[in-house]
Amino acid sequence: MGAVCCRPQPIDFDGEVNLFHFVLLRCVGKGAFGKVRVVQHKQTRDLYALKYINKAKCVKMKAVPNVIQERRLLEEVDHPFIVNLRYAFQDDENCFFVLDLMLGGDLRFHLERLGSMPEETVRFYLAQLSSALAFLHEMGIMHRDLKPDNILLDEQGNAHLTDFNIAIHFSERRLTGVAGSMAYMAPEILTKRGYTCHIDWWSLGVCAYELIFGRRPFRGRSNSDLTYSITKDSLKWPEDADKKCSRSGMQVIKGLLERDVPKRFGCKPNGEGFQELRRHPWFKPIDWDTLETKEQTPPFIPDRNKANFDASHELEELLLEDNPLKAKARKANQDNLSAEMRQMEEQFTSYDFKKMQRRSYYPHNQHLISTATATSSGLASSRPGTPANDLRVDSGIVVNGNSMDLPGGEEIMREKDTSRNDNLEKEYP
Structure with missing residues (x-):
């Protein structure tokens, strides 16, 4: 008698967004806490940039408030010339930002x-x-x-x-x-x-x-x-x-x-x-x-037939990654988390631009809570969006990564600044 075939669990697209909603494609960037790769939404077929941050590394480098603040700021902004947040979620190991996908490379690359x-x-x-x-x-x-x-x-x-x-x-x-x-x-x-x-x-x-x-x-x-x-x-x-x-x-x-x-x-x-x-x-x-409507023709158009990013990121992912990224179900028991892990669990909240209005977490910006990028909920964006559909998987791709060290006395300078919003102290090594 033959073995019973194990069928994959159906994906609940009506539920809270998670990594199961996306097809993982090529790795195109690397930052201090994680990597950036191209993903495709399984339901809409739209392409995005997935920036994922390892929680353990984040705690070790005392950057938890940083990540939470970036998550909150990105929910607040929506502009044609900003790489906007589309989804945010987490699993047991990583925090995830799903962002507009940029196919043309960064200006450092071209310069x-x-x-x-x-x-x-x-x-x-x-x-x-x-x-x-x-x-x-x-x-x-x-x-x-x-x-x-x-x-x-x-x-x-x-x-x-x-x-x-x-x-x-x-x-x-x-x-x-x-x-x-x-x-x-x-x-x-x-x-x-x-x-x-x-x-x-x-x-x-x-x-x-x-x-x-x-x-x-x-x-x-x-x-x-x-x-x-x-x-x-x-x-x-x-x-x-x-x-x-x-x-x-x-x-x-x-x-x-x-x-x-x-x-x-x-x-x-x-x-x-x-x-x-x-x-x-x-x-x-x-x-x-x-x-802002992007009706003008830019004077420089990147070559879509060439990779506009460092291809070594993808090679490193294939050859050197000990724990490659894959969708995993969350563990039920979350009682033994450290204070920092608990902070990320509670404050790195999920976001879905198809279902939720953008909002500000900061009291002085409450009057600015107006933009929404969804159409499925009947809400309309106050600004032109940056669509990620109709993009080619085999194109050269570059997306958002973390700040990088620069040579010649130009390293990233960090701060310890207690003049923080929302009682989050920002602390850097």
């Missing part, structure tokens, strides 16, 4: 291969990113780690801001904790005079300079040298600057790299800084009315 980028391409990216920053600042959020590594392109070539691992809500009280990637830090962070969201505009200026000229405006062989350069050195242009950038373009970069914060582009209160930037002659070719 390393091209050496520099044309002025018109960088202008287009700056317009999109300034729109994203203005939205975040309106929500009371500063990103704190804007750099080419954290700017992803979609298949059409539109720029998106990602990695909210050290993003934070801000208020009138200035922060003093040092956080971010040092080469892109504003001088007020390094001098510990206190800072707010204006630091993001400085970082945008550093990115613009680097993308156009292929080098950063302030450099140093050590942390102390780099700190001195950022806080003291005058802004200098390469000898061939006029061949790569117009005078009005250099005016915008200089305005963003203004050490006097009230004079820095983007920093006037009540959104006037962003409007001033929009009105600058350099942005005259940008049609701001259609920018």
Whole structure:
């Protein structure tokens, strides 16, 4: 008598989202606590980026509040030029973020291969990113780690801001904790005079300079040298600057790299800084009315026939992974969890953009609880979404990863900052 065939358990798509809802595809990124891979929703067939974070490693590195804060911030935001959260859930080993999938690679990847980028391409990216920053600042959020590594392109070539691992809500009280990637830090962070969201505009200026000229405006062989350069050195242009950038373009970069914060582009209160930037002659070719609807054709379109990410991640997954990711049923007994594990269990809550409205966990943003990305529940998004359907599985893919160490005195600087929302203390090794 033949053996009875074991049939897989049916998937409850009406229930709470979990890893069984997705087909696991190629691995495309690696971070401090986990990896990033492409997944496909089994019911809708839509492709997404799955960022998963190992809980044990997270506890060991004292980053539990970080992960919870990133989870909460991502539920709050929804913008055409941000890598938006679509689902969140956890199992016994990992916390999962399911995000918009970006097929075009990050700007670091393209910069390393091209050496520099044309002025018109960088202008287009700056317009999109300034729109994203203005939205975040309106929500009371500063990103704190804007750099080419954290700017992803979609298949059409539109720029998106990602990695909210050290993003934070801000208020009138200035922060003093040092956080971010040092080469892109504003001088007020390094001098510990206190800072707010204006630091993001400085970082945008550093990115613009680097993308156009292929080098950063302030450099140093050590942390102390780099700190001195950022806080003291005058802004200098390469000898061939006029061949790569117009005078009005250099005016915008200089305005963003203004050490006097009230004079820095983007920093006037009540959104006037962003409007001033929009009105600058350099942005005259940008049609701001259609920018956020992505109706404009980007000046650079990534090659969909080539991999726009480091292929070694997938090779490492195949050859070296001791515990490859797979869907597992949760254990029933959760009574013996440590305090940190219990915190993740209770505060890394599930999210499903098809069924739930976006909300803010922070009291000062309750008036902003309005956006929803679902249509199945009869709710409509207040902003254009970033659809992940109609994407090819065999395309070159790159997605959101964690912040990475950089060479040459540019490592990620972390903070221990007790001016936290929701009584979550942020602590870094």
